[in-house]
Amino acid sequence: MIAFLRRHWLAILSHVALIAVWWLFVALGDVPKYIMPSPVETIASLGQANYDWVNNTLVTGAEVFGGYALGVVVGVGLALIFSWSATLNAAFMPLLVSLNMIPKVALGPLFIVWFSYGIGSNILIVFSLCFLPILLTTARGLKEVEPELIDLVRALRGSRWQIFTKIQLPGALPYVFAGMKVGAILAVAGAIVGEFIASDRGLGYLMLQVQVTLDTAAMFMSVLLITLVGVVLYALVLWLERSLIVQDARVR
Amino acid sequence: MTADTPVPFIRLDGVRKEYQTRGETFLAVSDVTLDIQEGALVSLVGPSGCGKTTVLKILAGLHAADGGKVEIGGEAGAYDTARDTGMVFQQALLLKWRRILDNVLLPAEILGLPRRAARERARDLLNMVGLDGCEDKYPYELSGGMQQRAAIARALIHDPRLILMDEPFGALDALTREKMNLELLRIWSESRKTIVLVTHSIQEAVFLATHCAVLTAGPARMAASFPIDLPSPRTLDMKTHEAFGDYTRRIYRLLGMD
Known part of the structure; x- marks a missing residue:
């Protein structure tokens, strides 16, 4: 713990400073609560039992983690298949890049038409x-x-699977994680957008509900919790990267 | 075949190789004829793009020749390309995520050799190439020359009969290169392997080899192939001897550079 503090004290300091600035701004500027609540008021909104914080956070978390896990499995799996078949790669890689240009957020309403609203369609988004x-x-x-x-492995008559497990995959891991980090950020945004479009649960849903009553503190708290879900996911990815990849094999 | 002309370990006879690129045929090797005796250290020297690497790939069984004959094995009997060939490249090409010992073990894993014996052999080989104490290090902790030593140990792990080296010291600085030349001669004399070594360096081709094959530019055509009759073991001061100069001049002439 002390070692952790010693290493990261500057980072911790900057986070604390931001909260302090927020607090000072609200206190000294006499900002009304419905425009910007203070950190204390924001935390206090957790006391509102009818907002069902725990369940809403769990729902959003499930959407983020579920969709993300699916994304990792399908993303890595397809990349592997494409690396094995030049034809599939030539046919589908450009198509996927084109499809990627679709603003996925715009697909949200369609997903809801097709799959109705709920956790499932948000996971898809x-x-x-x-x-x-x-x-x-x-x-x-x-x-x-x-x-x-x-060549070295082929000269030893190594199989395609051996080339993949011993050479290709470990060599590609730094790249996999670079993509996973970008994906983690998008995943959180995706879940909230899905909940904004149509939902009856989740932090995005809650935000829209409390907006009507101008409970800005609860909106702030929702944003904080969404961020927390994202931070947990990101930290998990970093931890996995650190435990799987040798220091100097990382992409920097 | 009479008793005084034994079957050579490797016999290349009129070997020819073409590549198809965008509908065009590119002749990489046109006519390579070469006999290599078991235990020899043969240098293939020639300009860039003369197909030296292609010859190595044919020897490694990665490419089939389009013409001519390739016979490996000689009198010692059947030759299994996978088990009997070790390869070293210009870059050490160690796996960044594996410790040195595990890097050396890679061919043993692919061939499915017994683990315990392979680990023991890997340690012995690391001692032999002068990397004792580096077993648990990662490649980035080693200098370029040390990485290449590990690559040589990796090429020897499955006890192959033939080691193919493609510009093994080309990426090293001049001093390290001289040192590695001496190291290679020591490793070669200790391991008793047949080595075929591709190089750009005429000095290296003469200094290391018992036999030298000169290839000319364009499609690799054998300009000449001759034994290098310098005393063994080789020492650096031989480079100033007259005989050494004669051999290098001869190669320069064959490459049209005099």
Whole structure:
């Protein structure tokens, strides 16, 4: 713990300073609560039992993590298939890049028409937002292997699977994680957008509800909780990266 | 075949290789004929793009020749390209995420050799190439020369009969390169392998080899192939001897550079 503080005290300081500035701004500027609540008022909104904070946070969290996990599995899986088949790669990679140009947010209303609203369609929105960056970076990483290394394994009559597990995949991991980090940020945005369009649960839904009554403190709290979900996801990805990738093999 | 002309370990006879690129045929190797005896250290020297690497790839079984004959094995019997070939490239190409010992073990894993014995052999090889104590280090902790030593140990792990080296010291600075030349001669004399080494350096081609094959530009055509009759073991001061100069001049002449 002390070692952690010693290493990251500057980062912790900047976070605390931001909250302090927020607090001072509200207190000294005499800003009304419905425009901007103070940090204390924001925290106090957690006391409102009818906002069902725990459940709403869990719903949003489930959408973010579910859609994201799906995005990672499909993204890495497709990249692997594309790296094995030049034909599939030539046919579908450009198509996926074109499809990626669709603002996924605009698909939200369609998903809701097709799948009705709820956790399921929000997971799909999250997935559609975050799987492509993961696919693209993974595909790139799988291609980065030195051809001589492949020659080395082929000269030993190594199988395609051995090339993949021993050379390609570990070599591509830094790229996979670069894509996963971008995807993590998009995933959180996707879940909230989905809830904004149509939902009956989740932090995005709650935000729209309390907006009507001008409970700005609760809106602030919702944003904080959404951010927290994102931070947990991101930290998980960083932790995984740190435990899977050797220091100097990382993309910096 | 009579008793005084033994079957060579490697016999290349009129070997020819073409590549198809965008509908055009590119002749990479036109006519390479070369006999290599077991235990020899043969240098293939020639300008860039002369198809030296293609010859190595044919020897490694990565490419099939389009013409001519390739026979490996000689009198010692059947030759299994996968088990009997080790490869070293210009870049060490160690896996960044593996420790040195695990890098050396890669071919053993792919061939499915018994683990315990392979680990023991890997340690011995690391000792032999002068990397004792580096087993648990990662490649980035090693200098370029040390990485190349590890790559040589990796090429030896499955105890192959033939080591193919493609410009193994081309990426090293001049001093490290000289040092690695001496190291290679020591490793070669200790391991008793046949080595085929591709190089741009005429000095290196003469200094290291027992036999030198000169290839000319364009499609690799054998300009000449001759034994290098310098005393063994080689020492750096041989580079100033008259015989050494004669050999290098001969190669310069063959490459049309005199």
